[in-house]
Amino acid sequence: MIIKKQYDVVVIGAGPGGLAAAIEAKKGGADDVLVIERDVELGGILLQCIHNGFGLQTFKEDLPGPEYAQRYINEAKSLGISFLMDTMVMDVTSQRKLYLSSRDFGYVEVDAHAIVLAMGCRERTRAQVRLPGYRPNGVFTAGTAQRWVNVEGYMPGEKFVILGSGDIGMIMARRLTFEGAHVERVLEIQSYLSGLSRNYVQCLEDWGIPLQLNHTIKKIIGKNRVEAIESVAVDEKWNFIPGTEEIIPCDTLLLSVGLIPENELSKKAGVALDPVTGGPFVDEHFQTNVPGIFAAGNVVHVYDLVDWVSLAGVEAGRSAAEFALAEKERSARYIPLVPGKNVRYIVPHKLDKKALEKGDISLQMRVTKPIEEDVWLEVHGEKNSIVRRSERYVRPGEMVTIVLKPRMAAEVEKAGRLTVDIYPKSEA
Amino acid sequence: MQEKYDFIVIGAGVVGCMIARWLSRYEGRVLVIEKQADVGMGTTAANTSIVHAGYDPVPGSLKARMNVKGNAMWDQLKAELNFAFVRSGDYVVAIGEEELPALDTLMVQGRKNGVPGMMIINGAEMRAREKNINPNVSGALWASTGGICDCFQVNVAAGESAAMNGVEFRFNTAFEDFIMEGDRIIGIKTNQGDFLSRWVVNAAGLYSDVVMHKAGVRPEFKIQPRKGEYFVFDRADIQIDNVLFPVPSDAGKGIMVTNTVHGNTIIGPNAQIIDDKEDTSTTIPGMDEIWEGSQKLIPSLDRRHVIATFAGLRAMGNGPCKTPGVNYNKDYIIEIPENVRGFVNLGGIESPGLASSPAIAEEVIDLLKDAGEDLREKKDWEPIRPARPRYRDMSHKDRQLLVEMDPQFGRVICRCENVTEGEILAEIHAPIPALTYDAIKRRTWLGTGRCQGGFDMPRVVAILSRELGVSPMEITKRGHSSEYLVRKTKDLEIADDN
Amino acid sequence: MEEKNFICTACPMGCKLIVRMEGDEVVKILGHRCRKGETYGRQEAIAPQRMVASTVRIANGIHPLLPVYTKGSIPKRKIFEVLEKIRAIEVPAPVKAEDVIIANVIGTGVDVIASRDMPEK
Ligand SMILES: Cc1cc2nc3c(=O)[nH]c(=O)nc-3n(C[C@H](O)[C@H](O)[C@H](O)COP(=O)(O)OP(=O)(O)OC[C@H]3O[C@@H](n4cnc5c(N)ncnc54)[C@H](O)[C@@H]3O)c2cc1C
Ligand SMILES: Cc1cc2nc3c(=O)[nH]c(=O)nc-3n(C[C@H](O)[C@H](O)[C@H](O)COP(=O)(O)OP(=O)(O)OC[C@H]3O[C@@H](n4cnc5c(N)ncnc54)[C@H](O)[C@@H]3O)c2cc1C
Ligand code: SF4
Secondary structure (H helix, E strand, O other): OOOOOEEEEEEEOOOHHHHHHHHHHHHOOOOOEEEEOOOOOOOHHHHHOOOEEEOOOOOOOOEEHHHHHHHHHHHHHHOOOEEEOOEEEEEEOOOOEEEEEEOOOEEEEEEEEEEEEOOOEEEOOHHHHOOOEOOOEOEEEHHHHHHHHHHHOEEOOOEEEEEOOOHHHHHHHHHHHHOOOEEEEEEOOOOOOOOOHHHHHHHHHHHOOOEEOOEEEEEEEOOOEOOEEEEEEEOOOOOEOOOOOEEEEOOEEEEOOOEEEOOHHHHHOOOOEOOOOOOEOOOOOOEOOOOOEEEOHHHOOOOOOHHHHHHHHHHHHHHHHHHHHHHHHHHHOEEEEEEOOOEEEEEOOEEEHHHHHOOOEEEEEEEOOOEOOOEEEEEEOOOOEEEEEEEOOEOOOOOEEEEEOHHHHHHHHHOOOEEEEEEEHHHO | OOEEEEEEEEOOOHHHHHHHHHHOOEOOOEEEEOOOOOOOOOHHHOOOOEEOOOOOOOOOOHHHHHHHHHHHOHHHHHHHHOOOEEOOOEEEEEEOHHHHHHHHHHHHHHHHHOOOOEEEEEHHHHHHHOOOOOOOEEEEEEEOOOEEEOHHHHHHHHHHHHHHOOOEEEOOOOEEEEEEEOOEEEEEEEOOEEEEEEEEEEOOHHHHHHHHHHOOOOOOOOOEEEEEEEEEEOOOOOOOOOEEEEOOEOOEOOOEEEEOOOOOEEEEOOOEEOOOOOOOOEOHHHHHHHHHHHHOOOOOOOHHHEEEEEEEEEEEOOEOOOOOOOOOOOEOEEEOOOOOEOEEEEEOOOOOHHHHHHHHHHHHHHHHHHOOOOOOEOOOOOOOOOOOOOHHHOOHHHHHHHHHHOHHHHOEEEOOOOEEHHHHHHHHOOOOOOOOHHHHHHHHOOOOOOOOOOOOHHHHHHHHHHHHOOOHHHOEOOOOOOEOOOEEOOOOOOOOOO | OEEEEEEOOOOOOOOEEEEEEEOOEEEEEEOOOOHHHHHHHHHHHHOOEEOOEEEEEEEOEOOOEEEEEEOOOEEHHHHHHHHHHHHHOEEEOOEOOOOEEEOOHHHOOOOEEEOOOEOEO
């Protein structure tokens, strides 16, 4: 694939948020839509969420995650959107320049008229870090275990304890049970479930997996690999209640303690983040504080249902296309001013053709070398000369000016760019 | 047939690797054995990473001499081995007028030890140099030669330099006993078989007492482990600009607050006498102790910003100082004992063992020469261990060039620290290959960011499995029964009986 | 008379249902906030049903496993039997989403189908 220098809309992330945005941007009239995904395939985190429960709003069907994603993937592919997979966006600037890193495509710079951030979220890990004890292997986030079991095809353990009653943890409890492992316990420090009650019923209760509210982990036991955990009950201030400790033998501890929007890139682009959601501040079109940079999906705030993610993607994609088209039109009105013979630079660097109708525009420049005889200062397009005036000499130390007049607008209109040459009359 | 060496070094910590690197200058066959899966998994894995100036050790002690001499060697060492080291200077901070006299005492001691570039600054000056300091600061001793490094990188770099110059390394190989011929050591027995050697060097850290006792040396010498625990802060949340010690008390150097070469702030260590040489677990009382200790210097720290904890064990010995008139019995032992031949014995190399390590290595060479060993310099010895590219720290332009040269560097594996497949492959195929997840993590800093490996772990396991040609189920976190995976998802064999 | 307690899973509201039974007959359902809940309570009391999602081995695919699910609900007590069937087989790549992987699994009348496309390696 040939990567263009300039795209109308670039979408970062090919989860349901990003795919919906790309589809809508394309439908909204953006010609060049590029989706960049660091994974080797499209679909985002849904590809590992193989359980059903997706799409009840959008498709009125109870679908597994991969199937929900598949429908968007198929549509996106049919529309002629460009994709770069196995490619990571390293940096985004507020000027909407992106830096991509890829084994197949190299380290590339592209410009976008509009950008949709759709990087999703990541799992929290902090709960584990202050636990006393060793740092044995066998402590994973529920999502990492999900990837291993469902995608890579390996089990990270046989006997599990899950810390946190988030949805991914409960769903993994059932998944692991289905694959013949034992889930000994789900511990939740709060006095209430943090995931959906539907998941409690179908994932824990159905299989007799005990959930203990107001409980947490006091210590991880095991040096090389987890051998057990010590659980403990807590009071309403989360202080350990002495005497309630229990040793639960297990070989794996899964953490399911919540998700947090993934915004390292957004920060680089100067996008302001809401400390409460962890995602960008957005308006009703999901535009961030940086003009032309939109955000959709879990990157904005963590959704409970993927259907809402897709809807957000639609809005962000539509708005991004609108912004890009306006931006494109505006930039199409400009023509560049190019230094030609013996001209070092010209200010302004580009000019709006329409502006010439309203009044004079003076071009200021400096020469590269002195010419101590009569010279011509000439502005011309690719084929047509626009204006020429003479000067008795030019020197690098002295600025030179040429003025474009409204009467020249018709000639300027014909040109794709304007070049200024300064040369001795003797050479003309 | 048994392998025959000129030198065997027991232990691949920073001391063992530095000695191996110094030995690699000379003709002769050198082997380093290490019971763990990688270099630097003992005490060198977990310490404060400070290159001390040298005002702490008791004047006249070997420790003082090694520290001050070692400190001066670090600039050249960094230039040759290409690891992270910053000679930032360090501070001993006095809080309240009553702590001021202690600064003078340290200054005098430092001068006796030959420490250059020390100065006492006042409270206002200290506040200007560290914006977060306790406002009650009354003054500080500034030692301009102090510095910070990445202790693990130093250990790897020294080991690799040795390996590049022909030193052999055997991991998962534990020393068990010596093979003697009369009073001469002629080799060692290990769990992987016997190896013969003309010289054996004891660099076994916490186990140096066990090793020397097997040789019949210093039966009264004992290593008493002293545990030190730490907190690491997220560099996005808090950044302390300096290396800050409190005024030492009878209990030790106290809880310090320091920046690191990676930009994270760390606090610690406490000092807890324990018996188990393997007990590197963190404890609730210990964590509370370092937390409270840190408040003395930087009251504004926020415990919620802690992203990691760890603990290390000091190898505190009871070796008497040899200098007449100096009454000190926790000195380093670096000797060729009189009663056993073919043995270079080290013991009690506790802090500042890292700072001293190049000087210790040179001391070992000097001892060998004094013992009549004919050390002949190799003509082709290569002092430079080249740096490897770190994508994260590169400019856009440099990244572009690097990926053009080797496309593997374009593939980012760790999304938080931006570590690429090219970097991982380079470590797996380095002079000392990184064969476990932790080995790669500690060399590249992958998996140390906010997601703590959640994203990269399955990918790194897959790369290791592919490169080493083994099943992912054989890939470990740090060797020794620390596998990640137990079976294939669909290979359910165990009968479901409960 | 017997009373069974359930949490309705027909929507995220999660109403607490009480189902009064006379032998195998449902006499009364309390606690639901809509009709779907009533249907759910009755079904759950008499013969609970679930959809099942898992994975099967796939040969030559870009991944070693293909995610699959039952096209409709099956009796809850038959889940492990279905899982065993799913565990036993291996299919060849390529596969398209919704391709039937096991027709009429263990005579439930429900097909096990693919959850996604799985191209060849
Ligand atoms: C482990 C896990 C399990 C979940 N399970 C469920 C569930 O069961 N039900 C549910 O409704 N929701 C679940 N969620 C929430 C789920 O994320 C959303 O429902 C939905 O997938 C969000 O869509 P998204 O497009 O915002 O993000 P994602 O699906 O996460 O997609 C983001 C994409 O962006 C890519 N990306 C990120 N950064 C970059 C970059 N710098 N360069 C290139 N690409 C990048 C990622 O690789 C990813 O493919 C889960 C989330 C996680 C993390
Ligand atoms: C809390 C703490 C803070 C410190 N802070 C600093 C500091 O800021 N600056 C400083 O200069 N110093 C510091 N130190 C001291 C410094 O870390 C040590 O002096 C140094 O790391 C010792 O290196 P070593 O090679 O002797 O030991 P180690 O790194 O422990 O290496 C010994 C090696 O020998 C191996 N081994 C043991 N037995 C056998 C056997 N039977 N067979 C094979 N191999 C064996 C071990 O596995 C180990 O890898 C600190 C120490 C601690 C504990
Ligand atoms: S009874 Fe109705 S409202 Fe209540 S949970 Fe069930 S479906 Fe939802």
